Amino acid sequence: MSELEEAFKAQAGLMREFGFSDVTATTIKDHYTLWRQGQELRGDTVFGFSRHSFNAFPGIFGPMPKGQ
Numbered sequence: 001m002s003e004l005e006e007a008f009k010a011q012a013g014l015m016r017e018f019g020f021s022d023v024t025a026t027t028i029k030d031h032y033t034l035w036r037q038g039q040e041l042r043g044d045t046v047f048g049f050s051r052h053s054f055n056a057f058p059g060i061f062g063p064m065p066k067g068q
Contacts, residue, residue: 003060004032004060004061005025005029007057007060007061008025008026008028008029008032009025009028011025011028011050011053012024012025012027012028015027015028015046015049015050018049020045020046023046027046028050031046031047031050031051031054032050032054032061034047035050035051035054035065036062036065037065038065038066
C-alpha cells in the first residue's frame, strides 16, 4: 500500500472517531481527487475536514492546487 493510500485510510479512521461512521478510505480518495481538480463539495463537513488535512500535509498529499 502506498503512503497516499495509507493516508486515505488513516484520515477515514480519524473521521470515524469524530462520529462520521460511514466514511471510508474511498470517500477520502474521492475527496482528494476533487481537491486536486480544484473542486469543492460546499457544505460537506467531511470534505472540509479532508481539505484541511490535504492542505496541512503537503509532504503526503502534494501542494495545494492553484486557486485554493
